Amino acid sequence: MTTTRTRPADSYSPLYFLASLGAGGLSVTFFMYLMFWVPFSGRPVPVFEDLAAVFASGPLALQIAVAIAMAGIAVMAFFNIKLLVWNLGALARFRQTPAYAALRASNAQSALLAAPLAVAMTINGLFIVGLVFVPGLWNVVEYLFPFAMLAFLAVGIWALRLIGDFLGRVLSQPEGFDIKAHNSFAQMLPAFALAMVAVGLAAPAAMSGNAAVVGIALMLSSFFGVAAVVYAIFAAITGMSAMLQHGTAREAAPTLMVVVPLLTILGILSMRQSHGLHMGFDTVTHAAETMMFMARILAVQVLFVLLGLLVLRKQGYFSDFVLGGKTSPGSYALVCPGVALSVMIQFFVNKGLVAAGLIAKFGMVYWSLTALAIAAQILMIALVIRLNRQHFGQPAATGTLVAAA
Known part of the structure; x- marks a missing residue:
């Protein structure tokens, strides 16, 4: 008989898609540097040519x-x-195991939505890669928008089918859902996936000069955005009720902060739609209104971060699952709030405070607030490195032992 050590990730859970999601989100935090610090005009986003101009004649810093x-x-x-x-x-491979059948018969079936969530994030991330590294991409971008919308729509339909399978089972069977095991915000993952699809569909609305493309993008992104909000409201209310009765499930405690990335995505969705309505249909949104809109989003996010950290500290989550020897794939849910907070602070500072004339761009207050976003980004990079070593690194002496005949 031989003994084989395995990594924690070898005991697979669909929640490991959050590892991919976190890396994709961190790529967006780096794009914020370019979005708000690099000079560009005539486009809503910087592109390769703008970056080349900086290297040719821009300041060293x-x-x-x-x-x-x-x-x-x-x-x-x-x-x-x-x-x-x-x-x-x-x-x-997991689909061929009894564990997959057991997952589909439990509350954890909704974890399958992590797959379309991560795929939608990757599509968004690939668009950023194209803008940054592909010369002349903007010259053909109008031809790419229809394909991008089709890709997001396909992911959205995939997500809706998974949600339909889940709701169809739990709402049609007398004991299809364990309300006692609903004591977290884990059931908000489907709303997160729908929101990620929505924000991707809203990108052509903000960037295209074709009225038909803008209109279709506005309608499709509105559908998935509204679906995300409706689902999130029901999941949050029922989840909070279960937590008040049974306490917060320890391994799912990081989901208390899933509201943070959800609100960042919905906030960006709203800004993209507003820009599309302004450019395509001559509507007007004042900078002060945008500032207050983002200030309210940030207020809710900070409240949920404080709530989540409080519960995690009381339960000793960090000492066990992040800094200690225990592992849980749900730990990757900790990355999303920090990434989302970093991105939202950048938008609030630049599209809110600076645009409204409340602070000067690149002044002392500007950099003081931006430092908060960068600090959150650096902290999440360190967290990702730590979690990847725990879950995907070589098995330690205390790792799981599997006997093979």
């Missing part, structure tokens, strides 16, 4: 920032795709 951003995007996009491919293969 900006050149360093752009180089860091480009390297960060490249590295995180690589891990995003690598982990997505690994997860898709692992999920295909």
Whole structure:
């Protein structure tokens, strides 16, 4: 008889798609450097040519920032795709096991929505990679938008089918759902997936100059955005009720902060739609209104971060599952709130405070607030490195032992 050590990730869970999601989200945090620090005009986003102009004649400090951003995007996009491919293969094998059948018969069936969530994030991330590294992409971008919308729509239909399978089972069977095991915000994962599809569909609305493309993108993104909000409201209300009765499930405690990335995505969705309505249909949104809109989003996010950290500290989650020897695939849910908070702070500072004239761009207050976003980004990079070592690194002496005949 031989003994084989296994990694925690070898005991597969669909929640490992969150590892890919986190890497994709971190690539977006690096794109914020380019979005708000690099000069560009005539387009809603910076492209390769704008970055080349910085390297040709820009200030040294900006050149360093752009180089860091480009390297960060490249590295995180690589891990995003690598982990997505690994997860898709692992999920295909997992479907052939009894554990998959057991998962589909439990509350955890909704964890399957992590797959379309991660795929939608990767599509968004690949668009960023194209903008940053492909010369002349903007010259053909109008031809790409219809294909991008079809890709997001396909992922959205996939997500809806998974949600339909889940709801069809739990709402049609007398004991199809265990309300006692609903004591977390884990059931908000489907809303997260729908929101990610919606924000991807809203990108052409903000960037296209074709009225038909803008209109279709607005309608499709509105459908998935509204679906995400409706699902999130019901999941949050019922989940909070179960937590008040039974306490928060320890391994699912990080989901208390899933509201943070959900609100960032919905906030960006709203801004993309507003820009599309302004450019395509001459509507007007004042900078002060945008500032207050994002301020309210940030307020809710901070409240849920404080709530989540409080519960995690009381339960000793970090000492066991992050800094200790225990592992849980749900730990990757900790990455999303930090990434989302970093992105939302960047938008709030630049599209809110600066655009409304409340602070000066690149002034002392500007950099003080931006430092908070960068600190959150650095902390999440460190967390990802730590979690990847725990879950995907070589098995330690205390790792799981599997006997093979």
